[in-house]
Amino acid sequence: MPGVRIGVVSTYPELSKQIQKLAQDMDLGLELREAVLDEGVSHAYKLERDGVDIIISRGATGKKIKKVVSLPVVLIEITPFDILQALYTAKGLGRKIAFLGYRPQDFSPDFENIIKILEINVECYPYSDIYEMNDQIAKILKSDIDVVVSTGLCVYEMARKSGINAVLVQSGYDAIHSAIMRSLEIVHGIRRDQERSSRFRSVLELTNDGIIILDENKRVSFMNPSAEKLLETDAARVVGRQVGELHDYPALMSLINNSDQKEYFKEIGRKQFWVKSISVNISEGKKDLLIMFQSADRIQILEQNLRRQLFKKGLVAKHTFNDIIGSSIALRDTIDRAKKFASSNATVLICGESGTGKELFAQSIHNESDRRKAPFVAINCAALPENLLESELFGYEEGAFTGAKKGGKIGLFEMAHGGTIFLDEIGEMTLPVQARLLRVLQEREIMRLGSDRVIPVDVRIIAATNYELFLAVKEGKFRSDLYHRLEVLNLDIPPLRARKEDIELLANHFIKEFSCEVRKEVPPLSRIALQKLMEYDWPGNVRELQNVIQKYVLLIEDGQSCEELITRLINEKIRKSYVLPSGDRETITLKIGRLEDMERQVIDYLLSTGASIKEISELTGISRTTLWRKIKTLDEVMFR
Numbered sequence: 001m002p003g004v005r006i007g008v009v010s011t012y013p014e015l016s017k018q019i020q021k022l023a024q025d026m027d028l029g030l031e032l033r034e035a036v037l038d039e040g041v042s043h044a045y046k047l048e049r050d051g052v053d054i055i056i057s058r059g060a061t062g063k064k065i066k067k068v069v070s071l072p073v074v075l076i077e078i079t080p081f082d083i084l085q086a087l088y089t090a091k092g093l094g095r096k097i098a099f100l101g102y103r104p105q106d107f108s109p110d111f112e113n114i115i116k117i118l119e120i121n122v123e124c125y126p127y128s129d130i131y132e133m134n135d136q137i138a139k140i141l142k143s144d145i146d147v148v149v150s151t152g153l154c155v156y157e158m159a160r161k162s163g164i165n166a167v168l169v170q171s172g173y174d175a176i177h178s179a180i181m182r183s184l185e186i187v188h189g190i191r192r193d194q195e196r197s198s199r200f201r202s203v204l205e206l207t208n209d210g211i212i213i214l215d216e217n218k219r220v221s222f223m224n225p226s227a228e229k230l231l232e233t234d235a236a237r238v239v240g241r242q243v244g245e246l247h248d249y250p251a252l253m254s255l256i257n258n259s260d261q262k263e264y265f266k267e268i269g270r271k272q273f274w275v276k277s278i279s280v281n282i283s284e285g286k287k288d289l290l291i292m293f294q295s296a297d298r299i300q301i302l303e304q305n306l307r308r309q310l311f312k313k314g315l316v317a318k319h320t321f322n323d324i325i326g327s328s329i330a331l332r333d334t335i336d337r338a339k340k341f342a343s344s345n346a347t348v349l350i351c352g353e354s355g356t357g358k359e360l361f362a363q364s365i366h367n368e369s370d371r372r373k374a375p376f377v378a379i380n381c382a383a384l385p386e387n388l389l390e391s392e393l394f395g396y397e398e399g400a401f402t403g404a405k406k407g408g409k410i411g412l413f414e415m416a417h418g419g420t421i422f423l424d425e426i427g428e429m430t431l432p433v434q435a436r437l438l439r440v441l442q443e444r445e446i447m448r449l450g451s452d453r454v455i456p457v458d459v460r461i462i463a464a465t466n467y468e469l470f471l472a473v474k475e476g477k478f479r480s481d482l483y484h485r486l487e488v489l490n491l492d493i494p495p496l497r498a499r500k501e502d503i504e505l506l507a508n509h510f511i512k513e514f515s516c517e518v519r520k521e522v523p524p525l526s527r528i529a530l531q532k533l534m535e536y537d538w539p540g541n542v543r544e545l546q547n548v549i550q551k552y553v554l555l556i557e558d559g560q561s562c563e564e565l566i567t568r569l570i571n572e573k574i575r576k577s578y579v580l581p582s583g584d585r586e587t588i589t590l591k592i593g594r595l596e597d598m599e600r601q602v603i604d605y606l607l608s609t610g611a612s613i614k615e616i617s618e619l620t621g622i623s624r625t626t627l628w629r630k631i632k633t634l635d636e637v638m639f640r
Contacts, residue, residue: 004187006180007031007047009040009057009065011153012168015076018176019056026180036061036153044069053187056179058171059102059152060130072186076171076179078151080110084118086149086169091120093165094146100125100136101151101169122149140164208298210273213280214256214289218243221288230273230295231255255293265296272296315415317363317376324360325509326502330494334361341489342368347441349486350464352493355543358464359424361493366420371460374419377412382428390433396449413446416459426463426486427472434479441485461486496538496545503533506542510549522553529566536570548573574604603630 008030010016016034023030031052033043040061047055048069057065058076066073083099083106090097101107103126115122125140127133137155140148147165150156159166201222204211210227214220219242223235231251238246246253251268255275263276275293321335341348342365350358359378366376381389395411412421423429429437440446445456463486472478496503507525515522525533538544548569556565588605590598606616617627 004054004184005029005031005052006183006187007044007050007052007055007071008033009043009047009055009061010034011036011040011058011061012170014170015058015176018171018173019180022173022176022180028180037064041065041068044073053190054183056183060133060154072190074179074183074186077175078106078169078171079175080108080114082169082172082175083111083149084114085172086167087114087118087120087122090147090149090165090167091118093167095121096144096146097122097149098125098140098143098145098147099123099149100127100133100140100155102126103128106151106169208294210293212252212256212291212293214243214291216286216288220246227293230271230293231268255291266293315375315377315419317366317372317420319360319363320367321364324357324364325505326499327505328494328499328501330499331502334491334493338365338491339368341365341491344489345369345460346488347460347486348462348489348491349469350462350491350493351468352464352466353495353539353541354466355541356493356495357542358466358493359422361491362420362422362462362464365462366422366460369420369460371419375416376420376422377416378422378424379412380424381433382425386430386433389429390436391449393433394436394446394448397451408448408450411446411448413440413457413459414455417457418459420460420462423461423463425465427465427467427469427478431477431479434482438479438482438485441482496541500534503538503545504530506545507533507549510546511553514550514553518553520553522556523562525562525566528563532563532566532570536573544573571604599630603627 006028008019010019010032011034013034016032019030019032031047031050033040033047035043037060040057041064044055044057044065045068048071052071055065055069055071055073056062056076057073059078062073062075066075083101087097087099097120099106099122101124107124107126123143123145125136127136133152133155137158140159141162141164145164147167148155148159149167149169150159151169153168156166156168204222204224207224208226210230211222211224212220212227213222219240220238221240223233223239225235227233228235231249233249233252238249238252243253243256246256254268255266255273262278263274266273266275272295273293274296275291278290278292280288280290321339324331324335326332338361348362348365350361352358362378363376366372379389379392384392391409391411393412395409395414397408398406423437436446440457440459441461444458445454447454469478469483469486473480473483496506504525507530511522511524533545533548540547548566551569552562552565555569556562588602590601592598602620603616606619617623620627622630
């Protein structure tokens, strides 16, 4: 591994030679020292200061090093084969053999098999600590042993000085190679953890959230720059100190003292913070406390930005019930009913003529519901052809059809997840699309075009229609099962002609709105002008009234009679309403009434077509003189 520095404290010359040769074969750079026990520990300290990554040693010396240095220490294990070789050598030096070894390690189940294979008698002197080892050495020296076999160099040397043959259990190639490989693996693991920790720390340093970490001893172990800025505190002055020592930092103390709560708002000075604390498992039995906090001002900014983005995508309901203007009993009853519907997640079917404000009610229901913070997605089912409507609603996968967008496209149902989807003019939806919509209502899941993957969705459906759907069901144009699924909650929006007492409020509201828009001072409507508005039936409902008032605001001039302008604008509407949808200019629709009123309707329509008095006279069989008189009477009635 590049850059790995391994320190080795060898306990005898032969071991040093083996390690050097193996390191050369493996192309490793080693820092090798040769010493035992306390001298070996001193060398280990020096290696640690010199910056090695890990230390390798053996036996009692390695165990002592492991206790005092902060680096990882790998011990060269003594294998049964190493013991076998030492005992075989001892067999040639004498009949009475003593073996001094570390109790937990050197006396494995293989030890008895080794004695049987070599056909020797061995007196065993196990030890568990340094004191027991010294006692066992004393016993050996007093006995009539011919040869001592030991895993420790100090015992080997002591026996030799006492005139007793001694054999040192030396580590073989496999044990040394295994120790080096384990060292490399450990260093690799440490570096991997350090890299992970470094990345984690970089994330903590760069995040806009303030982050403070307390260790298990309530000591501040980390504080990121955002926390310094938000609390106006220098991290260098608090990191490493216990919570009880931070009384000079009241903002920090105030934040930490509530850390037993998981989430809370905290006011510190003139600032408000949203705080979240999480217990983090660092290792087995060790937990740190992670405290994250953010300025309430920043949260508001983020929320505003999010709402702006949603507005750009059209995924936010802009209107509430407060935007619905009117005080009539019919309207107030409808609003009260809609508010009750808002508390449910059931499907709503809104019925009403064009221009009554069906989407206004749909948005208001959404904003009154628990889904108000989630998306509101609206689509007009009559505005798109069948194949396009299907792909818009359910989305599609790449290659689902010719011209499909690369990477596919998310559908409106997925975009509305957690919120509300408004399907306007649902009666115009074709039967195949109706079948797919029925599945959404039944299973609460969708499948993109060209995909076999089912996607669960949590969406409330509000549908709207401008005619009675049950008639379409009877005609076979609308599925009966879908109709009954949609009509769980039914809301009928009253037409404007059924609540004419609201016309004055609406008219004044629109005058104010449009006059501000064009920056023009507009006179209020007189009682006569308002009466003219009340007399008209408004087949286009509120939208038609809105259009008339917008024209009024644009066309009214100083000194002009508001009654005259309003009358003219309404009469324009009346003339246009006579023409049949087929566009047949020789046929008109009349409102049945008195004969002179019906005659007036005919004359008014013919005048609106641009026909001359002569042409109208020839067409109706009325003399020009009589026609002029009737037109004069008509004008007097219109401007009365």
